[in-house]
Amino acid sequence: MTKTIFINTLLVGITVLILCALLFFGVQYSRAKDETLSSLEQEARYAERGLMMSGSDYLESLGSSDRITWIDPTGEVLLDTREPLPAPNEIDSPEVISALSEGSGNCIRKSDHTGKSTMYYALKCSDGTILRLSRPMSAVRSAIIAVSPVFWIIVIVLIISGLLAYRAAKQIVQPINNIDLDHPESLAYPELSPLLEKISEQKMTIQDEAASREQMRREFTANVSHELKTPLTSISGFAELMAAGAVSDDKVKEFSTDIYNESQRLISLINDIIRLSQLDENAPMPEAETIDLYELSGSVVDSLKNIAQQGRVSISRSGESAKVTGVYRIIHEMVYNLCDNAIKYNRPGGWVDVNISDSPEGVKLIVEDNGIGISKENQKRVFERFYRVDKSHSKEIGGTGLGLSIVKHAAQYLDVKIDLESELGKGTKIALYFKSF
Numbered sequence: 001m002t003k004t005i006f007i008n009t010l011l012v013g014i015t016v017l018i019l020c021a022l023l024f025f026g027v028q029y030s031r032a033k034d035e036t037l038s039s040l041e042q043e044a045r046y047a048e049r050g051l052m053m054s055g056s057d058y059l060e061s062l063g064s065s066d067r068i069t070w071i072d073p074t075g076e077v078l079l080d081t082r083e084p085l086p087a088p089n090e091i092d093s094p095e096v097i098s099a100l101s102e103g104s105g106n107c108i109r110k111s112d113h114t115g116k117s118t119m120y121y122a123l124k125c126s127d128g129t130i131l132r133l134s135r136p137m138s139a140v141r142s143a144i145i146a147v148s149p150v151f152w153i154i155v156i157v158l159i160i161s162g163l164l165a166y167r168a169a170k171q172i173v174q175p176i177n178n179i180d181l182d183h184p185e186s187l188a189y190p191e192l193s194p195l196l197e198k199i200s201e202q203k204m205t206i207q208d209e210a211a212s213r214e215q216m217r218r219e220f221t222a223n224v225s226h227e228l229k230t231p232l233t234s235i236s237g238f239a240e241l242m243a244a245g246a247v248s249d250d251k252v253k254e255f256s257t258d259i260y261n262e263s264q265r266l267i268s269l270i271n272d273i274i275r276l277s278q279l280d281e282n283a284p285m286p287e288a289e290t291i292d293l294y295e296l297s298g299s300v301v302d303s304l305k306n307i308a309q310q311g312r313v314s315i316s317r318s319g320e321s322a323k324v325t326g327v328y329r330i331i332h333e334m335v336y337n338l339c340d341n342a343i344k345y346n347r348p349g350g351w352v353d354v355n356i357s358d359s360p361e362g363v364k365l366i367v368e369d370n371g372i373g374i375s376k377e378n379q380k381r382v383f384e385r386f387y388r389v390d391k392s393h394s395k396e397i398g399g400t401g402l403g404l405s406i407v408k409h410a411a412q413y414l415d416v417k418i419d420l421e422s423e424l425g426k427g428t429k430i431a432l433y434f435k436s437f
């Protein structure tokens with residue numbers, strides 16, 4: 001930042017100085033030119049007077065440092081103080097043309113005599129002849145060089161402004177580097193206050209998010225420990241009783257079934273935890289594939305038909321073929337969890353339908369049931385980890401409390417929108433919106 005401010009300040013300084021120098025030398029040049037012209041003009045007038053009174057000898061005797069040419073109205077050179085006759089006809093010279101028509105004329109052009117840039121002034125004498133004086137432009141340049149100390153002053157000013165720019169840049173940046181983000185009110189620049197307020201707000205948000213993440217982690221660990229401990233305690237208790245021979249032969253089958261069921265619960269709980277942590281990791285998505293949601297839903301419905309029958313719930317699929325891109329395993333799990341819930345939280349004689357429809361906005365998959373429904377206040381919480389509406393019956397209904405949480409995380413992972421509509425006692429409708437293929 002110091003470097004940028006320094007370079008920019010220096011550039012501004014250099015530009016201003018260069019412009020000033022150009023302006024200064026421009027003015028000097030124009031002034032020197034005007035002075036040279038008026039001096040030639042004055043000299044020409046004196047010379048004309050002398051010439052008219054004393055003839056051409058006067059011009060010879062003048063001993064002027066400027067070249068003097070006396071030209072007759074036809075352009076023929078009568079006398080030239082620098083060039084011996086015969087000299088070229090001067091009728092085409094611009095200053096001579098002006099002098100013949102207007103009484104006087106001047107111009108700057110390359111001299112045929114010296115080949116150098118020269119200023120000419122021509123004056124029409126009272127006898128109609130032309131008196132012309134010329135002076136090389138090097139004289140004008142010399143006048144500018146005479147002010148060359150100004151050039152060195154400019155260079156010195158440039159160096160000083162460079163040093164000042166460096167110092168100023170450092171002075172501007174230092175207070176910014178020294179800002180105490182915990183106490184931004186001690187700021188040297190009030191203009192930066194809005195920015196610092198935003199940084200401070202962001203910092204607070206990050207801290208809050210970190211705290212809530214930490215809280216969620218703690219709750220998750222506590223929930224996992226509790227959920228794992230319950231079936232393990234049962235398994236351990238049943239096994240202990242059986243080992244101690246405290247279980248009669250006719251009860252062994254019942255105890256073994258309980259141990260099996262509890263183990264299955266443990267396995268599905270651990271599987272769900274693994275899935276959730278995989279989705280949480282935000283790992284790069286495996287190669288996305290084209291999936292027909294209608295076909296996928298058909299396979300989910302088929303695999304759940306027996307379970308639905310056991311609960312005396314009918315399950316069907318409706319709609320049309322619709323293709324999306326995604327990961328088959330993850331989408332299958334989402335649809336499976338939604339259908340599994342729709343069967344579990346239903347009543348004998350109830351129904352579940354999976355409907356797939358395609359539209360320009362995307363593909364919509366709806367899992368709808370006419371089961372027990374979810375109250376408004378619980379609708380906000382059912383996607384939380386381990387949240388169950390009816391904890392007292394969770395053991396007999398089954399489930400880990402992670403099903404909808406997995407659906408939510410999978411939806412985030414695949415950029416799918418979820419919409420939940422439910423009415424207690426009437427049923428539930430959960431829609432997944434996939435982006436169009």
Ligand code: ADP
Nearest residue numbers: 341342345382388389399400401402403404428
């Ligand atoms: P679980 O493994 O307990 O089913 P979920 O995360 O899948 O956990 O669901 C959380 C809670 O949301 C469930 O305990 C249940 O009370 C409620 N729920 C989910 N789906 C439905 C549904 N289709 N109908 C009624 N309640 C539901």
